[in-house]
Amino acid sequence: MQRLAFPLLIGLLGTAILLWLGTWQLQRLEWKRGVLNEITSTIDGPAEPLPTMIAPTEQRYQPVALTGEVLPGEVHVLVSVKRQGAGYRIIAPFRTDAGRLILLDRGFVPTQDKDAERRVGPAEVTGNLHWPDDRNSATPANETERNIWFARDIGPLAETLGTEPLLVIAKTETPPAPGIDPLPVSIEGIPNDHLQYAITWFSLAAVWIAMTGIYIRRGGFGAVDPEKGTR
Incomplete structure (x- = not known):
């Protein structure tokens, strides 16, 4: 034994x-x-005003409702979407009725529609604040001369589009922008x-x-x- x-x-x-x-x-x-x-409770919660002081940790996923206008000029961020394939997130400048200029992630377009004309002008937007962490050691440098970005780098995006370093991911845009498929904030990628x-x-x-x-x-x-x- x-x-x-x-x-x-x-x-x-x-x-x-x-x-x-x-x-x-x-x-x-x-x-x-x-x-x-x-x-999920935060994402689906009641809309709050845009913050005047930016605190990414406390304000992450904060719901917002905006009234203003989508301005001309946009940045294209290369992404791949499940069941849709490769394409671009459309990041555009948005001026609120209060006069603030922020970044608006309008959603996804297929690769072939990268340079298509898109609706700009007055719009009502619901969405969520976000500070994406898209970049890692393997992420290529943005090709800004070709307007192809590989990450939503909020600082450089804000500098390029002349906005505050504040990004809203659109859930809805009214009137809708034909050809853009919103990619709202969700827990799917967590x-x-x-x-x-x-x-x-x-x-x-x-x-x-x-x-x-x-x-x-x-x-x-x-x-x-x-x-x-x-x-």
Whole structure:
């Protein structure tokens, strides 16, 4: 029995660790669901005035309702949209009735419509404030001379279009802009894979304990006794 103690201990210890990791992922799942529910409540909440002082963390996803006009001039940000393929986000300057100039993400157009004429002028917009984090170490530099951007870099966008560094992602635009498909803020792009991780850890725990049992049966009860032969 002594020679079985160590593999049995390793088997139980490994199983306990894997079960703990699975349980931890379930706890993370509940936490993430709470975060996503909170974000959804913010996105769908009542519209608030545009902030005069910018605080990205506190104001992220803040709903807004704007009345004013879409101005000429726009920036094209290259994106890929599920079930639609490659295209561009249209970022345009928007002047509110109060005279503020901000950035407006009007939505998506297919690649072939990049340089098409689009409706400008008076509009009512509902949407959400956002400070996108599109850029990473692999993101190419924007090709501003061709009006092809690879990230919604709010500072450079505001400088290019002569606006405040404040971006509203449109949910609706009235009257609608033909050819532009709004891409409103949502939780769709926020990953929540904790359930899959939990299943993986619990599956590994089951495999670990099964392999421990097989090892003990083969290495313990199937061992060769020099005096008595094979048991």
